[in-house]
Each structure stands twice: as structure tokens, then as C-alpha cells.
Amino acid sequence: xxxxxxxxxxxxxxxxLTAPLAFxxxxxxxxxxxxxxxxxxxxxxxxxxFGSIAVADVTxxxxxxxxSGVLIGALIGIVHGLLTYxxxxxxxxAGLVLNALVLGLTSYLxxxxxxxxxxxxxxxxxxxxxxxVLGGPLFVERWPVYLLVLIVPLTWWLVERSRxxxxxxxxxxxxxxxxxxxxxxxxxxxQALVWCGALAxxxxxxxxxxxxxxxxxxxxxxxxxxxxxxxxxxxxxxxxTLAGCALFGLADASRLALPALGFTVNSQLLVSAPYLLALxxxxxxxxxxxxxxxxxxxxxxxxxxxx
Amino acid sequence: MxxxxxxxxxxxxxxxxxxxxxVAGVSALAVVAALALSGMLIAVTGGSPGAALRALVxxxxxxxxxxxxxxxxxxPLLLVAVGACVSARAGAFNxxxxGQVLIGALAGAAAGxxxxxxGPLLVVVVLLAAGLAAGAWASLSSLMHELRGVDIAVSTLxxxxxxxxxxxxxxxxxxxxxxxxxxxxxxxxxxxKVPAGGLLGSFGDYPGLQxxxxxxxxxxxxxxxxVALRHTRWGFRLTMTGLNPAAARHAGVPVGRMGGMAxxxxxxxxxxxxxxxxxxxxxxxxxxxxxxxGLGWDGLLVALIARNRPLLTIPVAALFAMLRSGGGFLxxxxxxxxxxxxxxxxxxxxxxxxALLRRAA
Numbered sequence: 001x002x003x004x005x006x007x008x009x010x011x012x013x014x015x016x017l018t019a020p021l022a023f024x025x026x027x028x029x030x031x032x033x034x035x036x037x038x039x040x041x042x043x044x045x046x047x048x049x050f051g052s053i054a055v056a057d058v059t060x061x062x063x064x065x066x067x068s069g070v071l072i073g074a075l076i077g078i079v080h081g082l083l084t085y086x087x088x089x090x091x092x093x094a095g096l097v098l099n100a101l102v103l104g105l106t107s108y109l110x111x112x113x114x115x116x117x118x119x120x121x122x123x124x125x126x127x128x129x130x131x132x133v134l135g136g137p138l139f140v141e142r143w144p145v146y147l148l149v150l151i152v153p154l155t156w157w158l159v160e161r162s163r164x165x166x167x168x169x170x171x172x173x174x175x176x177x178x179x180x181x182x183x184x185x186x187x188x189x190x191q192a193l194v195w196c197g198a199l200a201x202x203x204x205x206x207x208x209x210x211x212x213x214x215x216x217x218x219x220x221x222x223x224x225x226x227x228x229x230x231x232x233x234x235x236x237x238x239x240x241t242l243a244g245c246a247l248f249g250l251a252d253a254s255r256l257a258l259p260a261l262g263f264t265v266n267s268q269l270l271v272s273a274p275y276l277l278a279l280x281x282x283x284x285x286x287x288x289x290x291x292x293x294x295x296x297x298x299x300x301x302x303x304x305x306x307x
Numbered sequence: 308m309x310x311x312x313x314x315x316x317x318x319x320x321x322x323x324x325x326x327x328x329x330v331a332g333v334s335a336l337a338v339v340a341a342l343a344l345s346g347m348l349i350a351v352t353g354g355s356p357g358a359a360l361r362a363l364v365x366x367x368x369x370x371x372x373x374x375x376x377x378x379x380x381x382x383p384l385l386l387v388a389v390g391a392c393v394s395a396r397a398g399a400f401n402x403x404x405x406g407q408v409l410i411g412a413l414a415g416a417a418a419g420x421x422x423x424x425x426g427p428l429l430v431v432v433v434l435l436a437a438g439l440a441a442g443a444w445a446s447l448s449s450l451m452h453e454l455r456g457v458d459i460a461v462s463t464l465x466x467x468x469x470x471x472x473x474x475x476x477x478x479x480x481x482x483x484x485x486x487x488x489x490x491x492x493x494x495x496x497x498x499x500k501v502p503a504g505g506l507l508g509s510f511g512d513y514p515g516l517q518x519x520x521x522x523x524x525x526x527x528x529x530x531x532x533x534v535a536l537r538h539t540r541w542g543f544r545l546t547m548t549g550l551n552p553a554a555a556r557h558a559g560v561p562v563g564r565m566g567g568m569a570x571x572x573x574x575x576x577x578x579x580x581x582x583x584x585x586x587x588x589x590x591x592x593x594x595x596x597x598x599x600x601g602l603g604w605d606g607l608l609v610a611l612i613a614r615n616r617p618l619l620t621i622p623v624a625a626l627f628a629m630l631r632s633g634g635g636f637l638x639x640x641x642x643x644x645x646x647x648x649x650x651x652x653x654x655x656x657x658x659x660x661x662a663l664l665r666r667a668a
Contacts, residue, residue, distance in 0.1 A: 089659045092460045104648025111643035272472035275465045282457045
């Protein structure tokens with residue numbers, strides 16, 4: 001095979017591995033700007049992946065499956081929001097328990113039922129698909145990938161330009177001050193979690209009905225945690241977060257493709273690279289980061305007297 | 308309202324006791340709800356909840372072998388959970404136990420296979436090496452927190468995925484810990500067997516009840532930590548740091564050092580759990596990438612249910628161990644063993660939800 005063909009293989013699988021991360025990362029980015037560090041992305045993605053295939057099984061329509069994946073993700077976001085902001089459970093606890101619950105539940109259900117195979121349609125962009133090297137990987141995809149073209153600017157606009165985004169960022173930066181100006185901090189964060197759930201659900205559902213075409217036990221395999229690493233690596237900036245997703249997707253693709261093409265790679269290093277990069281980014285580039293001031297800190301107006 | 312204050316003022320103490328009783332009532336209700344939901348799940352998916360429950364009980368308590376298996380699982384769960392209690396009480400929220408268990412197992416395997424220590428002394432060295440290595444691993448999170456304010460929950464979580472890959476690398480690299488094979492057979496991704504001197508002994512014989520020394524290590528840790536947290540100056544300062552760092556600092560408590568120490572202890576106990584897994588009959592006594600069996604995650608749930616009280620982790624760890632050992636017997640009833648994962652998560656949810664009641668009161 002020629003170098004161009006090799007490159008095309010790695011690139012096209014890289015993009016397919018990046019897309020689910022990118023959807024979920026848009027959601028997680030938005031939630032984290034509001035101070036909600038959402039560990040349950042994994043549950044949202046996995047639940048949506050399962051739900052999309054199950055609903056596609058019942059209705060026979062992969063697109064309906066995709067949509068129900070989005071709804072399941074949003075539902076998990078609502079549950080997480082209620083647990084964190086209504087019952088005031090530690091947000092990490094709520095997230096980890098939800099992850100465990102969804103993993104157990106989907107594993108249980110997939111063992112019991114026989115799920116079929118479903119794919120949404122492929123869409124190729126005429127003209128552009130004939131470009132050398134880039135054409136195939138970028139412009140021949142399952143159609144949900146192209147939703148990214150809408151969702152990325154929409155996320156940016158929501159966070160940076162909308163009134164709601166301004167309030168959300170205020171809630172993430174200084175919840176007490178935000179509260180003083182009349183912003184309902186916990187409601188705002190809860191809404192962000194629902195949005196995050198819908199997008200993470202889209203990512204998970206895309207993975208199932210877009211890429212793989214079926215559901216396997218624990219098929220997201222920690223991608224939710226990868227998304228968290230991407231937001232941290234991106235320093236809470238949308239562009240860099242997405243660049244992180246692309247980097248992690250390409251690393252994953254090279255791990256899978258390079259050995260087949262005759263290169264030796266250290267697979268452990270490539271798998272751990274995202275987490276290592278996220279930790280290093282937190283240590284080195286703190287001044288260039290937009291880490292929300294109250295990230296992962298709960299807010300209560302009348303805090304009970306401690307001690 | 309806290310324990311410290313409750314002890315000081317009589318009326319407040321009574322209020323606390325009443326509140327405690329209400330929490331206990333809600334918790335009992337919550338457990339019933341969690342179990343009912345799990346039963347409904349089985350029934351809806353065409354299984355028999357009664358048969359599943361019988362299989363769970365039979366598989367975990369049915370005979371001496373089953374009880375021995377349950378006790379084997381209880382030991383590492385207990386160690387992880389006690390550690391999680393210590394760090395949570397200090398306000399350093401460690402959620403990377405799964406990785407710390409693996410690092411402990413790695414260090415334990417390295418010590419057991421590489422150090423020439425005579426016989427029974429070796430197992431002590433293995434446990435110590437595991438504790439030290441995992442404690443140091445967890446302390447990296449303290450360091451990042453001190454240097455750059457990196458959230459401890461985030462860094463311990465991310466480092467779990469690093470630990471998994473480090474262990475995978477160690478057991479696939481011949482000059483590190485990959486097993487040595489004579490002849491043509493390809494070496495598997497695992498280490499050599501830890502020599503007999505490095506294994507934890509058991510009391511009792513195989514067909515009858517067997518209690519592994521690991522359980523004693525776990526119980527000792529739970530009792531020691533309960534006493535240390537309740538009755539020593541160290542424990543008082545640690546709890547104070549967790550409840551109100553500002554007040555603790557004002558009272559002269561070295562807050563940063565207390566948090567760091569709690570995290571190190573927490574990591575060390577998770578590491579010892581890893582070594583117990585490695586050197587007890589739960590494993591093949593070889594380091595393997597999946598060798599933690601997910602007990603690090605489970606141990607964290609145990610601590611959550613026990614509301615960060617070391618002594619309460621004993622019954623909760625026993626319950627989780629029953630679910631583990633009984634889960635293996637579920638498949639025979641046609642119910643996938645993943646059911647126990649659902650039950651564990653629902654139980655934890657049921658127990659964290661009444662926090663509402665406690666805070667509102």
C-alpha cells in the first residue's frame with residue numbers, strides 16, 4: 001500500500017473515533033463552564049448507545065434510535081442534576097454511581113435480549129468526496145457526523161454569546177456573586193447537565209447506530225472519561241477541547257491501524273496518553289486556562305453552620 | 308449539625324439521635340426499594356426473583372466453601388473502604404482506589420518476585436511494598452493539589468487509567484514482570500507466580516471453612532482506623548479538617564498536611580488490598596491487567612454506604628462480598644450475573660439519597 005492510502009486509513013478511522021468524543025465534549029465543555037464537572041458522561045454515552053440500538057430494534061428505524069439515544073442521555077442528565085442540585089449528593093458520587101448503574105443495567109439487558117444490527121444512512125458530499133487523501137475520510141460519513149458542523153458553533157454561541165451562557169459562566173465562576181444578582185445557580189447548572197446529557201447521548205448513540213451498528217457490553221469502554229480528559233486538556237476552551245478529541249481519536253486510530261500496517265507501537269502509551277496529557281496540561285498551562293473558579297464545588301445559599 | 312457538637316450539648320445530642328433514627332428508617336426503606344426494583348427487573352425480563360435470591364444466598368452463605376469465598380472477597384473490599392473513609396473524612400475526596408489497588412498489586416508482585424527475603428517474612432514485605440507504592444502513587448495527587456490546585460477527585464480518577472496501562476505494560480514486557488516461559492509456549496500477559504513464602508496463609512482446610520489472613524488485615528485496619536479517628540488527636544484534627552478547613556486552620560491544624568496524610572493512608576490501604584488480592588486464593592497469585600476485579604470501585608461504594616465510618620464498613624463489605632460470591636451462582640438460574648452490579652448501584656443510590664433528610668433536619 002502507498003503512504004497516501006495508509007494515511008487515508010488512519011485518518012478516516014481517526015475521524016470516526018473522534019466524532020463520538022467531539023459530540024460529548026461539546027456537552028461536557030458547556031457543563032464544566034457552569035461549574036458542573038459531570039463524571040456521568042460515561043453513563044450517558046453507554047445508556048444512549050444501548051437505547052439507540054434497542055429502540056431501533058423495536059421501531060426498525062436507526063434514526064429514531066439515534067433520537068432516543070439523545071433523550072436517554074438527557075434523562076441521565078436530569079437524574080444527575082436532581083441528585084446533585086436537589087438532594088445535594090456529592091457530584092462525583094452521583095456520577096460514579098450512575099456510571100455503575102448504567103454499566104450493570106445495560107450489561108444485564110444485553111445478555112438477556114438478542115439485539116439486532118442497525119446503521120443510519122451514509123452521506124457523501126458530491127465533489128468534495130473526490131479530494132485526494134482528505135476526501136474519503138472527511139466527506140463520506142454516516143450523516144450524524146455532519147451535525148457537528150451545527151453543534152460546535154451552537155455550543156460556542158450558547159456559552160459565549162447568549163444570555164443564558166453568561167449566567168452559566170457566572171454560576172461556574174463565582175456562584176455566590178451570581179446568586180446575588182438573581183441567577184438561579186443550581187437551576188442553571190441543572191439545565192447545563194441536561195444539555196450535556198443530550199449531546200453525550202448523541203455521541204453514544206452515534207457510536208452504536210453510526211459506527212459499530214450494534215451494541216456490545218461496555219461498548220463505550222471509558223470514552224466518557226476520555227471526554228473529561230479532553231476538556232481539561234483543552235483548558236476549558238472549546239477549540240482546544242475539540243483539538244484534544246481529534247488528538248485522542250487519532251491516537252486510538254493509530255493504535256489500531258499501525259500494527260496492521262507493519263509499524264510497532266506502544267499500545268499502553270497510546271491508551272494512557274490522553275490522561276497523561278490532561279494531567280500535564282493541568283500542571284503546566286494553568287495561566288492559559290479558563291478553569292471555572294467554582295468547578296465541581298456545590299453551591300447552597302444558606303450553607304449550614306459548619307462545625 | 309455534627310457529631311462533635313452533638314457530643315458537647317445534651318439537647319443537641321438527643322436531636323442527633325432522633326435524626327439518626329430517622330435516617331436509619333429511611334435507609335431501611337431505601338434498601339427495600341432497591342431490592343424491590345432489582346426483583347422487578349428480574350421479573351420483567353422473564354426470570355424468577357425468588358430463584359435468583361436463593362441462588363445469591365446459597366452461593367454466598369450456603370456451605371462452608373461459599374462462606375470462605377465470601378470472606379475472601381470481604382478482605383480487599385474492607386481495606387479499600389476503610390481507606391476511602393479516611394480520605395473522605397479529611398475532605399480529600401479520593402476516587403482513584405481502582406488504580407491504587409493495581410499499583411499495590413504491581414509493587415507487591417515486584418517485591419515478591421524480585422526480593423530474596425526468606426519465607427514468611429516475604430509476605431510482610433509484599434504487603435508493605437504494596438502499601439508504600441500505592442500511598443506514594445496517591446500522594447502524587449496531593450502534590451498536584453499543592454502545586455497547582457488540581458482537584459484531588461479529578462487527578463485520582465485520571466490516574467486510575469494511567470495505573471491500568473502501567474500494569475498492562477509491566478506484564479507484557481519481558482524485562483519487567485512478564486512471565487518467563489520455557490519452550491515454545493508464548494508468554495501470556497501476566498507475571499510469574501508469587502513464591503509460596505509471599506502468599507497469605509489460611510486457617511482451616513479447603514472443603515471446610517477457610518479464613519484467609521487477609522481478612523484479619525482488613526478487620527485490624529477497620530478497628531484501628533475507627534479508634535484513631537474517634538479517640539486520637541490525629542483523628543480529631545483530620546475530621547476537623549474535613550468538616551471546616553478554615554476553622555481547622557484557625558485552630559492551628561496543618562490543614563494541607565492532614566489532607567495529604569489522609570490521602571496517602573487511603574492510597575496505602577487500597578494498595579494493601581491489591582497485595583491481598585494478589586497473594587490470597589482469590590487470584591492465581593500472578594499479576595494480571597484485570598487483577599483488581601473492579602474491587603477498587605466497589606470498595607468506594609462500600610465506604611459511601613457506610614457513611615465514611617470505618618466500623619460500619621465491616622457489615623457493608625460483607626454484604627458486597629456476598630453479592631460477589633453469590634453472583635457467580637446466578638447464571639444457573641438464567642439471570643445474568645450482571646444483576647449484582649445493578650443491585651450494588653441501586654443500594655448505593657438508596658443510601659446516599661437520605662442525605663437529604665439529614666441535611667434538612
